Amino acid sequence: MKDKLANFNSLPKKELEALDRAAGWSLNLTELSEVQRQFRKMGRQPARGELETIAQTWSEHCKHKTFSGPVIFRAGAKVKRYKNLFKETIVKATRSLNRKWCLSVFTDNAGIVEFGKTGKWGLAFKAETHNHPCAVEPYGGAETGVGGVIRDILGVGLGAKPVLNTDTFCFGRLDTKKRLPKNALAPGRVMRGVVEGVRDYGNRIGIPTAAGGLYFDDGYLLNPLVYVGCAGLIPVDKIGKRVIPGDLIVSIGGRTGRDGIHGATFSSANIDEETTASAVQIGHAVNEKKALDVLMRARDLGLYNAVTDCGAGGFSSAIGELGSETGARVRLDKALLKDTRIEPWEIWVSESQERMILSVPKAKLRRLAAILDAENCEYCVLGEFPGDGRLLVTHGEERIVDLPMAFLHGGVPNFEKPAEARKVKISCKPPAAPKGGYAKVLADLLAHPNVCSRHSVITQYDHEVQGGTVGKPLQGRYGDGPGDAAVIWPQAATLDLKDFSGFAVAHGFAPAVGRIDPYQMALHSIDEAVRNLLCSGADISRTAILDNFCAASPRDPRVMGDLVLAAEGCYDGAMAYGAPFISGKDSFYNQSRDADGKEYPIPISLLISATAPVEDVRRSVTMNFKEPGNPVFLAGVSLRGMGGAVYGEIIACANNAVAPLDMKAAVKLYSAIARAMRSGCVVAAHDVSQGGLAVTLAEMAFSGGLGAELDLTGASREDGLTPVELLFGESPARLVLEVDKSRETEFLRLVKGLPVAEIGRVNEEPELSVHDGGEALFSSDIGALKASWKKELI
């Protein structure tokens, strides 16, 4: 490799590509040629450290060149061109909505919105993925995923205090019949490793893991998805940061080692039999907790001017980002190391965990050092930000990097990617009545891995540390009902026990819809997330959302087509719901080959994470039935179509039509329900999602230990709707409400003229019975329903 590096500028294309593969840079030929051109212009050969820096900085992971690049989209005869897909969809919605409570969007490590009524606080929220690492080393991958997103919150503005972790996982079916390649791990093994990683990191660092989801589909067999999120509180006067020339570069927290070399570039590679676990970092939660404790004190004392986290690309990207205007002088021989056998360029790009970079005025170093020592937190001074725009990295006498910052941050070439809409055959054939009867289907649906209880996973996470988890993942009379949203009262951040302001966090995720219609998938996901927030009693008129896209290889125009359609859905959904995107991330190349050489691309997967304020956490609402005699209402219109429904995985069903979301009607309905929730007359609310209406009703019943006698005859529906579609269809924009019987008239006045129908009453008898149009559909014992549902997944 040494010879090739010495002649880099004159290497022919074939050898360039071979060098790229050997070095693990994941740069394409256009990019490599651009690098050659630049160095020829400078009249010298690049050093290894410079090529490494460029590979990190230009990686998909750091630059998001696919999503923010030019695209040409074709759907039949229709052609649409984008110069920057991300800016023309996601960012455009946020800019057009221009909500004044958005304090920082897209620019920092996380988005920030206003929190509470005092005007003192902001809420920072961020989610990302750690898919590739979890495929090869699930435990370490999940741990460092959690650690990484927490550092994003620590490194936003001058640092926010993390108050909530979220996680959503996608695995292959635990009972899969598919053959795996030699190096792939069985889904059960991946799941156990990931859950244990999240548990051991999140619990040790003292942040509640209280929201998220689990999703099983063989599309994720070789490429599991691990979405991790974090929310934190930040004083509004600590949102800005600015490196001042002359500031010292201080690294605090963990030491630097050889773990996680090439993590950023590895995430742009397809996983194959040659993939190894050495690209995955090793986590140490306690070091991150030390850094957290130091940062919170040092921030309030004003001991540094800027901070960011070491994530993908390590020092090279963290110092590169902070010094993008000032330049940086870095002495790698000053770094604290885990392993002295490390090469200088490896120190520069290592992704060892738990490191934060601070920009510290010289006069304040002593006071900062005192706090670091008091908390037993290690640190080193790596150099300074000079103000000349030049990046000079040395190790002793050796020059590792000597480049103008402008080249690194501006130079990346981009080219137009082709995208085309997938052709999916749609059948609208009405589903027939299932042979075993509706009660049997309901029991089977409740036991389905995408519906059944998640308690065996949730109880391994400390979801109540910090004492602020008011809306819990497990709620209801027996503390085991499936909550729709986490409601957080951040007392450990505000220290204010008389202020009951909180926030809710919920998710929407619909890859099964995405296989058929990526545009509707985005709409359904936004709708589901907002509806979940609504169920908890949050003020959805101030919803902020995050987009996290995962997709297969962007070299496949159909994958790009999925992305374009979903991004357009994001734009339309955000505009209709008035919910701006405040941050987001994307992960591509989630694609692998199995033992027979067959490609396994994941389905287009979009996780929408949403947050909205809760005015008074004491009045937040849970999902279980509360009191016999209370009326039960179904809100929303049930539509035809079984596309994307879990039902289809249990009973053969040709119908794959996706029920389209009527955004206008949904927004109108939700704002009326939000008023009713605020008035306090709604005592329970639960969304209709996976498994459909029957599952929603069953969950509300057994989580409250109460039955219900229901008749759906009056429920709003599309003409020709079959009982299967009514009970098990997953058309969006529907929820079930229980209303305080003494306030029924008040409720009816608030929802007048809207598709909200009383469908019966809560009952002391432990029986859930449902009629429709004179026909008895099913009647089940709630104990038996709960027994089907309460499975041990792990």
Add this chain to the structure above:
Amino acid sequence: MKRPKAIVLRGTATNCDIETANSFRYTGAEPELVHINQLLAGEKKVLDYDLMAFPGGFSYGDDISAGKIYAVKMAKLAKDFERFIKDRRPVIGICNGFQILVKTGFLPENRGNAQVATLYTNDCGHFLAKWIKLKVNPKSPCIFTKGLPAEIELPMAHGEGKFIMEDKARLAALVKSELHALTYVENPNGSMLDIAGITNAAGTCFGLMPHPERNFFPWQNPDRPAARAAEAAGFQFFRNAVEYVR
């Protein structure tokens, strides 16, 4: 009214320090977060306070075993802690704090550096977080549990909560003196005699695995009707301690 001074001890990865301090402040004490390093350096003195709390968390990562490293760090200061307990100034250890008090030997017999019991890995083999029912021993001298109903609910969140006391005679003496102030209704971790919390003979030094600071306000309860109650069970633990020193 006098606001008693409460020292809330912390170290690396003591995670429940802030909400524990909040609970003391809410019930009328003046809490102060103090790092064990500050005590070891002589910057702060244990005997300057009226109340003491060892909050939950994963002190020093629970490396070796839960609470062990923190307990070792306290060894040099054993005399001060012994004095504090002998003076009958209230001490509460919650979860990791309970583990620390047992591993130093301050519970159940106030013998610094002479451990006689332990809290071991749960029978299920892993961390478990859920709400559980507890029986309150009305005959216990424990000042923290005075006035509580016969049965209460608190959340637990631990991986090492299995109470073990190998010396049968000691365990019998503990029970005879009614030092087992709290027991599980359904044993979640395999603890001997379903023990969830124990006190010293004076009733002033108390450790428990579940978290009273997480059922301190009614709205922290997962069941909404309970959330409308005037007062939550955990509140009483803190108020009792503050009133005791007033």
